Amino acid sequence: MEFYYHPISPPSQAVWMVLNTLGVNYGAKEVQLMKGEQRSKEFLKINPMGKVPALKDGEFTLGESRAIAMYLCTAYEPKFKEGKLYPRDAQEMARVNMLLNLDASFYNKIYDYASIGRMLQRQPLEQENLAPAKEALSNLESLMTEYPYFTGDHPTIADIFILSTVKLLDLTDFNGWSEYPKLMKWKKLMETLPQYEKSMGKPVRETAELLKNL
Incomplete structure (x- = not known):
């Protein structure tokens, strides 16, 4: 799993905190916004909107911070964990x-x-x-x-x-x-x-x- 972010971005910070709280294994890749890396062909394949954060989990890619957080919790938060970050009820x-x-x-x-x-x-x-x-x-x-x-x-x-x-x-x-x-x-x-x-x-x-x- 690869997490594309920039530390100055509040949505990136939120997803970063979700990732770290869940304890999943991921690689963090800082996107150099000032250099326009978010508009590169490589990054646009991951998030066509050209924004951070973005996620690549195997062949699956996802943009939009709240959607990423919901996906991470749904896919990786233990089913029987008490006090879930994203409830199932x-x-x-x-x-x-x-x-x-x-x-x-x-x-x-x-x-x-x-x-x-x-x-x-x-x-x-x-x-x-x-x-x-x-x-x-x-x-x-x-x-x-x-x-x-x-x-x-x-x-x-x-x-x-x-x-x-x-x-x-x-x-x-x-x-x-x-x-x-x-x-x-x-x-x-x-x-x-x-x-x-x-x-x-x-x-x-x-x-x-x-x-x-x-």
Whole structure:
């Protein structure tokens, strides 16, 4: 299995965390986005959309981060494992799927504000996009229940993807976390998970340092 990624890409970070949590054997291949490797003939055979992340499992290839995560869990998560990243119960799976779909829209709202592309080009963040980003955080806060994670007492791929989304704000000077106490508590809990540091914590810190030194 080959995992094609770039460490600066939040969707790549999310899939990386899923891979590491599942403990499957894979080779990691960094795609040099600045050199345009995502548009090479070789890479387009793996993901015709020319985006990271992508996966090659034998002859099977797949793009789109959430689809990759669902595939990995369906194919490689032990059937009788407790606390699955991707539940098999129809209702539990539906809730995770709902959160993954919501996260796609939340990601767009937060990325419109915390745009890595703009920051790499040394362009100021567009403050008019802060309100929609905060609206996304408010929506996430409202989705939290009495459980420590979004769907219960253990994390799922929905938690992992939402974490990669809100971590975008760690690249900025955003200081409004106190407005979202449940979400802030959840975020700190997610950052204690065993595979967080390698998959997301270190890449986010390195990205923040890169942006700071531009």
